[in-house]
Amino acid sequence: xxxxxxxxxxxxxxxxxxxxxxxxxxxxxxxxxxxxxxxxxxxxxxxxxxxxxxxxxxxxxxxxxxxxxxxxxxxxxxxxxxxxxxxxxxxxxxxxxxxxxxxxxxxxxxxxxxxxxxxxxxxxxxxxxxxxxxxxxxxxxxxxxxxxxxxxxxxxxxxxxxxxxxxxxxxxxxxxxxxxxxxxxxxxxxxxxxxxxxxxxxxxxxxxxxxxxxxxxxxxxxxxxxxxxxxxxxxxxxxxxxxxxxxxxxxxxxxxxxxxxxxxxxxxxxxxxxxxxxxxxxxxxxxxxxxxxxxxxxxxxxxxxxxxxxxxxxxxxxxxxxxxxxxxxxxxxxxxxxxxxxxxxxx
Numbered sequence: 495x496x497x498x499x500x501x502x503x504x505x506x507x508x509x510x511x512x513x514x515x516x517x518x519x520x521x522x523x524x525x526x527x528x529x530x531x532x533x534x535x536x537x538x539x540x541x542x543x544x545x546x547x548x549x550x551x552x553x554x555x556x557x558x559x560x561x562x563x564x565x566x567x568x569x570x571x572x573x574x575x576x577x578x579x580x581x582x583x584x585x586x587x588x589x590x591x592x593x594x595x596x597x598x599x600x601x602x603x604x605x606x607x608x609x610x611x612x613x614x615x616x617x618x619x620x621x622x623x624x625x626x627x628x629x630x631x632x633x634x635x636x637x638x639x640x641x642x643x644x645x646x647x648x649x650x651x652x653x654x655x656x657x658x659x660x661x662x663x664x665x666x667x668x669x670x671x672x673x674x675x676x677x678x679x680x681x682x683x684x685x686x687x688x689x690x691x692x693x694x695x696x697x698x699x700x701x702x703x704x705x706x707x708x709x710x711x712x713x714x715x716x717x718x719x720x721x722x723x724x725x726x727x728x729x730x731x732x733x734x735x736x737x738x739x740x741x742x743x744x745x746x747x748x749x750x751x752x753x754x755x756x757x758x759x760x761x762x763x764x765x766x767x768x769x770x771x772x773x774x775x776x777x778x779x780x781x782x783x784x785x786x787x788x789x790x791x792x793x794x795x796x797x798x799x800x801x802x803x804x805x806x807x808x809x810x811x812x813x814x815x816x817x818x819x820x821x822x823x824x825x826x827x828x829x830x831x832x833x834x835x836x837x838x839x840x841x
Contacts, residue, residue: 507544511531511537557616558613558616559589561590565644566598568593584798587799596622596623600623621644640801646687661696661819662821664696667740671700675738676709676830679712679713679729681729681742726754731757739767744776747769771785782824784821
């Protein structure tokens, strides 16, 4: 029979579970306890009919157990994946994550950070759309709560998790070169962000390492959601057209596929394509599209633990962790052929 809830506290739960009070506390907060300990404590709490009073805990600790996640564009499937992975990690650590869509709009981002402060968030994960904005840099400098920056380079000492875009794009270009491609186009957006700069850096590094001049095949669309269809069609209409494309995200991948078809070309026989970011669209397309992908769960785990550590110990030195951008080849990439027609059709 369940005990009288009014007379039961965490000490009773710890005693029944056979663990220390500290272990019981960590288990109920979702942080720092093993799965076995958490299971024993939860079973004991259920037996006694005890539930943690999070409001009282917040008053005592001055923590709200909530964190803000400010991402640039949740319409982008990749950022939707980021938040889903972050949500899993923060919930496991005993925090409720609240998502805000910055929409790559500076005023909206500043307003969101202000609301996070007003609501007493314990910390924030952010990936601003424009990392060069003086207003955003100042807002981050004066934040009264810890912040962890995702894949951006901002002035000041901040905990951050970054993706190794340069190494990933270089690996993709070098793979295409190994297959005989020399004219590889890189299609991105014009944003002032670390990912854009690092991708271009990796692209140029691949050509430099091969001892080849960098071709005039870097195209940057007006916005992250722009299709870049016209720009890709123009590339493919050139007399010396690219034989391979590396494109950013789902919007530009869709545009690349349409542009290739509009020119009467085929993938991969005439044009090989690599997408930056893995999505169901890339996996399910026929033929499946080769991608540059990251372990989203690993990135989220690093972000969440950096922020929770910073909340617990504000005096820790700033930490920077790196996540690999890995090339995964599928059916959209093939060896370059000067005459891509099937042998049966050649004269």
